[in-house]
Amino acid sequence: MAAAGKPVQDDPKAPCRLYLITPPVFETKAFSEVLKAALGAGDVACVQLRLKDVTDDHIMRTADALMPLAQRAGAAFILNDRPDLAQALGADGVHVGQDDMPYAEARRLVGPDAIVGVTCHDSRHLAMEAGEAGADYVAFGAFFPTATKDAKSRAPLELVSWWSEMMTVPQVAIGGITTANCTPLVSAGADFLAVSAGVWQHAEGPAAAVAAFNRIFDDIARQ
Numbered sequence: 001m002a003a004a005g006k007p008v009q010d011d012p013k014a015p016c017r018l019y020l021i022t023p024p025v026f027e028t029k030a031f032s033e034v035l036k037a038a039l040g041a042g043d044v045a046c047v048q049l050r051l052k053d054v055t056d057d058h059i060m061r062t063a064d065a066l067m068p069l070a071q072r073a074g075a076a077f078i079l080n081d082r083p084d085l086a087q088a089l090g091a092d093g094v095h096v097g098q099d100d101m102p103y104a105e106a107r108r109l110v111g112p113d114a115i116v117g118v119t120c121h122d123s124r125h126l127a128m129e130a131g132e133a134g135a136d137y138v139a140f141g142a143f144f145p146t147a148t149k150d151a152k153s154r155a156p157l158e159l160v161s162w163w164s165e166m167m168t169v170p171q172v173a174i175g176g177i178t179t180a181n182c183t184p185l186v187s188a189g190a191d192f193l194a195v196s197a198g199v200w201q202h203a204e205g206p207a208a209a210v211a212a213f214n215r216i217f218d219d220i221a222r223q
């Protein structure tokens with residue numbers, strides 16, 4: 001996904017890329033250093049700020065701190081849930097779930113140039129609907145058990161290979177993804193892996209995780 005632009009993953013041979021999701025709770029100053037180190041360790045396509053049950057002011061202040069770090073590293077800065085705040089911040093895009101708002105409403109709020117991604121759980125139908133409406137990517141999950149979210153669905157690996165063969169809209173795989181379990185998703189054609197705990201809680205630290213994900217992507221792209 002290009003920073004400040006649309007996803008550029010329409011080359012079917014393009015390697016999979018990493019999409020970072022911020023931890024559920026963090027202290028901004030300390031996390032800024034962790035994020036900087038992670039972004040310096042290898043390619044990252046996107047950073048999604050995902051904060052729940054906090055004030056708009058907290059989201060705005062946190063985004064002000066993190067967005068320049070992401071963008072300086074060439075990663076698109078995506079805000080979760082809130083197209084209105086994404087627009088106000090000048091973020092590169094927004095991610096909306098099925099219970100947040102319809103794609104068309106999110107698009108209306110952020111304008112034609114921003115990235116809009118849509119959660120599609122394990123549903124081909126939701127994904128085709130989002131893709132036809134103009135979503136820049138569709139997200140499938142959860143592929144593995146996760147403690148980060150009470151995920152509503154479990155998505156099968158075949159969904160990734162089917163979407164990759166049939167559709168051109170980029171797909172993001174999410175949910176419990178780690179360096180240890182990601183290889184089948186990458187081989188099946190996922191365009192992006194969205195990862196939270198698998199990076200921030202990696203045994204060797206977030207920078208090592210980013211480097212390891214990128215080694216896996218490169219190895220599979222070379223096959």
Ligand SMILES: Cc1ncc(COP(=O)(O)OP(=O)(O)O)c(N)n1
Pocket residue numbers: 048050080081095096097098099100117118119139140141149172174194
């Ligand atoms: C890349 C990506 N995929 C899926 C989600 C989940 O969105 P949603 O279903 O709205 O759930 P919350 O994340 O808002 O709890 C996501 N955030 N990002």
Ligand SMILES: Cc1nc(C(=O)O)sc1CCOP(=O)(O)O
Pocket residue numbers: 021119121140141142143145146147148149151152153174175176177194195196197198
């Ligand atoms: C935010 C989110 N959405 C999911 C979905 O299935 O739609 S799973 C998930 C959690 C992602 O964090 P982790 O990498 O720690 O599992």
Ligand SMILES: [Mg+2]
Pocket residue numbers: 080081095096097100
């Ligand atoms: Mg949401």
